[in-house]
Amino acid sequence: MSVEGRRLQLTNLDKVYYPATGTTKGEVLHYLAQVAPALLPHAANRPATRKRWPDGVAGQMFFQKNLDASTPSWVRRRSIKHRTSTNDYVLVNDLATLTWLGQTATLEVHVPQWQFGRTGTPLPPDRLVLDLDPGPGAGLPECAEVARLARDILVGMGLEPFPVTSGSKGIHLYAALTGETGDLTSDAVSAVAKELARHLESEHPDLVVSDMKKALRAGKVLVDWSQNNGAKTTIAPYSLRGRDHPTVAAPRTWEELDDPGLRHLDWTEVLERLERDGDLLAPLVQGHLAQLEPTPERMATFERLETYRAKRDPGKTPEPFGPGSPDSPAPEAGDPTFVVQEHHARRLHWDFRLEHDGVLVSWALPRGEPTDPAQNHLAVQTEDHPLEYGSFEGTIPAGEYGGGEVTIWDAGTYELEKWRDGEEVIVTLHSERRGSRRLALIRTGGRDGDENSWLIHRTKSQPGDAERPEDRGAHPGDPDAPPAAEPARAEPRAKPPAPAPLPMLATTAPPAAVARLGPEDWAFEVKWDGFRAVVQVDEPEPGGDRAVRLTSRSGQDLTPTFPELQALAAMVSADDLPLVLDGEVVALDSGGRPEFRRLQQRAGLVKPRDVEKARRRVAVDLVLFDALIVGGRPVTDQPYAERRAELARVVTPRRPVHVPDALDGGLAEALETSRLMRLEGVVAKRRRSEYAPGRRSRDWLKIKHARTQEVVVVGWRPLHAGTGREDPRVAGSLLLAVPDDDGVLRYVGKVGTGFKEADRRDVVRRLRPVDDAPLDGVPRTEAAHARWAAPDRVAEVTYGDWTSDPTNPSESDPPRLRHSVWRGWRDDKSLGDVVVER
Known part of the structure; x- marks a missing residue:
């Protein structure tokens, strides 16, 4: 067979691996193929230890760590040096490898809580795990009780645990290690887990034991903390187990753990649940993405920006420094962007920049962008700039490279028609400020052979133009020829909706700063306990209705999950579209207080039937607190007070949409109001501050009161x-x-x-x-x-x-x-x- 381009020989598909159920090798391979999209993210880049049953679960089992000579050459592997040997471990990174494991009778895949980095260096642990193992006389109900006790402690530590019934005897609890927790060593995580286990044992001695001795475990649940050791492994989520029945290490909901009939699931049930609910452990993977190393494509931008960085001192200029700097976001999906910046340096010029291959390819235009096809302008190619430079405005200090004032003259997205490196570029720009236009850049080499000399040309054929007779005779290499892939036509093609901006993030207020937060400089808002959402209301397509789109902070589409929030479309005027707002989706309890646990019952649902069922139990509301774009015009550069005024003007709220005012008085009064309302805390926002999409700023400070x-x-x-x-x-x-x-x-x-x-x-x-x-x-x-x-x-x-x-x-x-x-x-x-x- 060919699996993702890899040739595999699959044999003896009728061989029975699980005699009690008659489950065959072919069915095991089918399960692995179906479950791979969920299993692989939790096992990828981790050295796998395999448990193999060549004659089925009724036969002999053996562990295998080291790869042998029969391993296909394309199977990814990494080496670990032990005290007496060096072993090559398989990395379960793709379906072909997973299928090969099934062919070799590997039923169980065990992995550690850390991953290899891009260069083969072990990374810090990215998750904590607790193995809740019932002793004689105890079972899953007791494990579930201990899981709930452990959950309270983990949540108090700022970690969100996810339960997995192991498919064998007990329950595994996973929690993603992110941010500062992502800097811990395996030894440090083990120490924390051990202390947590000992605390549970101390508080619940009749139920919990933290000591491995079997004599102490009768009727109790062992909280096994040791699997956080860098040398230890745990069964991978979604892996089969080598038991009498083909059970699976299956992610579960906390509501399921309350079921007195809780039991382990087999492979058919897991596939049904995966089809219905998706991967319940998906947040575990999303939680640690920030600490993983960049992709090779991302790494390539480091080299391309060497010249840029060599010319600038980060201690002296406010310009961004791109990949590797603390404020560097990863490139986002969507149409590529462009920016034209007006640069008042020694001589006034305009900088024209196109996003390409992870950087902004840049040209300086001494006379700006041409407006007449008969007049070409000089373009001098300069060093590549980081993507973050596309939003840069400010003053570069005198004496520094490019010293002077930089402002954005135009910005938007572009359609690429041709890109020949170092030779020719043809693009169609789309801008809310200055409309769409088609431009060509052609390298000329200059009179003295300067390879950075180009010209920029405004083509005769422009978006929306009807085909003209003079265009018909243009030769294919002529930039004035209509685009080959799309003949000129009277109506421009519809563009896909613009990607949602990233929300601005608040910084935890240091204690010393709290006392200085006076109401003359700061406004105080409620800190809501829900899902952050960027809300877009777009102009309707001809004959269609307005559409409200909700995007989470991580870029997840929340629109199908919360259909009742489409009601916002009727609360805004057509004159203010397209509109982008910032807010929070909340689930209110009977007292009108946001309750995150209630909101969890709506999380991750996308199928209409599931969403409707959950809506009958839990309704959601939308709290709006900022405006980013109004009528297609960005307002992020306006101060807080003006943006809030715009928000109040453009939205006429009624439930389920709310636009609450800032809290009255100073910080003490705001905190007291929040406390009386039993809310989480307060967010202080500097009144003169602009909105910084995707940035964690000290202009917004969060104060959580105890x-x-x-x-x-x-x-x-x-x-x-x-x-x-x-x-x-x-x-x-x-x-x-x-x-x-x-x-x-x-x-x-x-x-x-x-x-x-x-x-x-x-x-x-x-x-x-x-x-x-x-x-x-x-x-x-x-x-x-x-x-x-x-x-x-x-x-x-x-x-x-x-x-x-x-x-x-x-x-x-x-x-x-x-x-x-x-x-x-x-x-x-x-x-x-x-x-x-x-």
Whole structure:
């Protein structure tokens, strides 16, 4: 067979690999072909360890790490030097390799939590994994319970975990390591995972064990943290298992983990789910893309920009420095761009730049762009510029190369008709400012043979022109000939919709800066807890309706996922189209508060039937807070206040669309308002700032306030309780309560973080022990090994949220504090002073 251009011999397709189900080798190969689009991203560039069953799962199994002589030459591989040997490992990067693995009876593919870089150097780990392995007497329900406990901790660490039923016994939890966490070593990640496992064991000794000894695991779940070690591997998501039945390491939803009938899935079920739901683990891959190395095409731009960089000092000029600089985005998909910049240097000239091969190919035009086909202008080719230069405006300091003022004269996209490097370029420019026109650049060499001398010519044939008699005789190499692939016609062809701009990003406010944020220079807005979206309302096609397009921060098309937001089209005027706005998609709870967990129920759905079903459960709203383009005219260069005024003018909101005003007063008042509304925090925006698409700017600062709650301490659990290593003099966690309106204590959870070592000993000395629990409703797992205390000491904790409404508790869903962190004792408060902070 030919698989993606690779020839493979597939044999014995009727051979039974799974006798219990009669599943054959041919069916295994079919599964691998179908699941490859989901499996490969999670296994690619990772050294794979293979588990092979040549005679099926009823026969002998053996591990294989090193490639042997029968391995096809086209199989990608990388070497790892061990203490006593060097092994060549297969990289499962393509369908052909995956098919070859199936042909060689490889049923299980195991990979580490790190990848090889472009040059073969191991990269830092890009994901954390916890293997929840049930001991004798425990099963998937207990693993699911531990998964939920671990999830709370991981979310509190800023990590979003994704569950996978392993297909064998337990559950794997994955979390992407991004940003600062992406700089960790495997040893550091292992240490974090180990501490997390030990904390779970300490808090839930009847359910969790972190020690590998089998004698300790009866009835408990082992939290195996060791698979984060750089030398360890985990079964790859979507890999088959060599069990009696063809089960799969299958990604699951958190709602599924609540199902008491939770079980492992086989290959047919996984393919059905993949067809219906897509890859539930897709965010895990997207999360770490930012730390991967550039593609070879991207790397090539480094070489092309050597001359550009050699002429400039990044410490002295505000010009961008392109790939490798902190603010360098990767090239975006879509039509190539052009820019013409007016440059007041020693002599006024215009810089004409075309995006090509990852850079801006550039010419200086001393007399600007020609407007008459009878008058050609000189064009001098200069060094390639980085793509970021296409949006550059500013002052290059005197004495620096090109010193002077740079402004954008025109910009847009272009259609390429011809590009012969160093010889000839013919393009049709499309611009909102100055319309469309067809231009040709032809190298002349100049009188003295200067290879950088070109001329720029405005062709006789222009977009929208009817064919003229003089054009009919033009020879093929003549730039005035109509484009060969598209004869001149009266109507220009419709252009595809412009790609969505990237949203501007906020920076976390450093503590020292918060005090300086005064209302005269800053506006304060609510920090919404939803999906960021760039919203485009385009002019309708003839005979069609206006279309609203929503694009996520990562470039994902959210339009089919949230069809109810098409309602925005009726809330804007045709005179203001095309329109591009910035906002957030949110799901509101019964109190009108954004709840990210509710929004998760709508995430990733694109099939109309699935979307409609989810809409009946969860409605979404659109909160708009900025304007980028109005009536086809960019307004990003206008200050914040003017853009907000434009936004208020062009949108007449009604649900599900909202245009909330900035919060009144200064930062303290804004934070208090946000706190009272039980929101995440505040975004401070500099009033004079422009909108910087795709950039993380200090002109927008996010301030997340920590919610605080006064609590009554009703008991404590020793550190390492139930493990045989507990110390009765040191507290591992405190058990907390809050009195209800009738003064009856209600259990609201525990706190085990935020303590210094001395604090853990001090709290034991401060509490007055009693024999029995001073309240009801403490879960069995949290009451185990507890030492009870008289409820006469008040403390304060910060927390992330309540699990349910604390002002309206129910027995079936009692409210609990999530992500509690110890702040200290409140000796100035008594039991009667403690109320739920509304």
